[in-house]
Amino acid sequence: MGRVFIEKFCFVVVVLAVLIGSSEANGCDFGCDLFEGSWVIDNTYPLYNSTACPFIRKEFDCIKYGRTNLEYLQYRWQPNNGCNLPRFDGKDFLERFKGKKIMYIGDSLSLNSFQSLLCLLHGAVPEAKFTQEIYRENATVTFLDYGVEIVLFHSNLLVDIEVESVGRVLKLDSIKSGQIWKEFDLLIFNTWLWYTRRPPGQQWDFVEVGGKLLKDMNRVEAFRAGLNTWAGWVDTDVDTAKTKVFFQGTSPAHYHGSDWGEPAVNNCLNEITPVNGSTYPSGLPIVVDIVKQVLNNMTKPGAVSLLDITKLSQLRKDGHPSKYNRFKGMDCTHWCLAGVPDTWNQILYASLL
Ligand SMILES: *[C@@H]1O[C@H](CO)[C@@H](O)[C@H](O)[C@H]1NC(C)=O
Numbered sequence: 591m592g593r594v595f596i597e598k599f600c601f602v603v604v605v606l607a608v609l610i611g612s613s614e615a616n617g618c619d620f621g622c623d624l625f626e627g628s629w630v631i632d633n634t635y636p637l638y639n640s641t642a643c644p645f646i647r648k649e650f651d652c653i654k655y656g657r658t659n660l661e662y663l664q665y666r667w668q669p670n671n672g673c674n675l676p677r678f679d680g681k682d683f684l685e686r687f688k689g690k691k692i693m694y695i696g697d698s699l700s701l702n703s704f705q706s707l708l709c710l711l712h713g714a715v716p717e718a719k720f721t722q723e724i725y726r727e728n729a730t731v732t733f734l735d736y737g738v739e740i741v742l743f744h745s746n747l748l749v750d751i752e753v754e755s756v757g758r759v760l761k762l763d764s765i766k767s768g769q770i771w772k773e774f775d776l777l778i779f780n781t782w783l784w785y786t787r788r789p790p791g792q793q794w795d796f797v798e799v800g801g802k803l804l805k806d807m808n809r810v811e812a813f814r815a816g817l818n819t820w821a822g823w824v825d826t827d828v829d830t831a832k833t834k835v836f837f838q839g840t841s842p843a844h845y846h847g848s849d850w851g852e853p854a855v856n857n858c859l860n861e862i863t864p865v866n867g868s869t870y871p872s873g874l875p876i877v878v879d880i881v882k883q884v885l886n887n888m889t890k891p892g893a894v895s896l897l898d899i900t901k902l903s904q905l906r907k908d909g910h911p912s913k914y915n916r917f918k919g920m921d922c923t924h925w926c927l928a929g930v931p932d933t934w935n936q937i938l939y940a941s942l943l
Pocket residue numbers: 639640641642
């Protein structure tokens with residue numbers, strides 16, 4: 591498994607520490623862990639003006655739908671041990687990906703992340719021409735001056751659902767869309783939430799796994815099976831010398847104040863600051879371990895880099911739309927843009943340098 595480490599920056603830190611005779615030089619001996627740290631106020635943030643971004647959907651456009659406490663825009667992720675996350679350089683990103691194709695694949699959290707990248711890039715080159723094609727299941731934005739194509743491919747479970755005589759069958763061993771995905775240069779996957787859905791939100795009537803048709807099964811085990819199928823597909827079908835593959839870790843929701851030490855709270859409406867420090871009281875959800883186990887179980891170790899964004903996002907109970915979205919429903923699952931997904935993409939960028 592290739593957890594993202596930024597050795598170059600650590601090298602700089604270590605050299606500097608040696609030059610100034612600091613005894614704290616060894617924090618980075620094993621590279622920088624960009625996923626351990628805390629949120630600090632930085633008045634040079636956010637990285638773009640959300641009002642000027644033409645891509646944000648009404649689910650994530652918090653300022654447009656009335657959010658007035660705006661401190662959430664000014665936090666920067668500060669990794670521990672003197673490691674720094676390089677500032678996102680959209681122009682450099684587009685230059686690096688000139689003529690290349692990037693795809694986000696997954697549920698609405700992939701959409702959230704996809705739109706964040708588009709806004710980050712547009713904010714960096716506001717004059718650059720782009721085209722936008724939106725279909726029911728996917729969307730493509732092309733930055734024409736650079737020939738960079740960025741696609742959202744909607745797939746809630748990654749594996750297939752097929753309609754058969756019995757009804758909709760979730761096929762945990764089959765991943766047909768992989769044929770389309772593997773043609774891309776950079777792939778960023780995410781899935782989990784829809785594995786937990788019960789009717790009416792549940793997208794299937796039966797589960798097929800290992801040649802058996804079941805009415806239902808343990809959802810964590812269903813997720814493990816689906817993700818193993820995906821990992822097997824990466825191992826056998828993806829040319830990872832050409833295609834860089836990321837798995838975006840589980841994005842946390844904030845509906846249970848007991849998770850962060852406020853048991854009387856049952857949503858994120860009044861949260862205006864992150865959790866201070868580097869520790870989230872409830873610890874990590876179990877699904878994070880499943881993802882790590884599946885990635886460790888791959889035959890090509892390091893073929894997939896884990897964007898391990900769960901904990902840094904857990905700390906951001908202030909980052910969700912809550913009622914500030916077009917639908918006024920309480921959303922403590924997705925994230926305002928500008929906001930937390932910008933950091934996910936900053937780490938993605940850093941790990942590609
Ligand atoms: C953000 O963009 C909008 C629309 O282009 C503009 O009216 C506004 O002044 C900008 N805000 C900032 C803080 O730059």
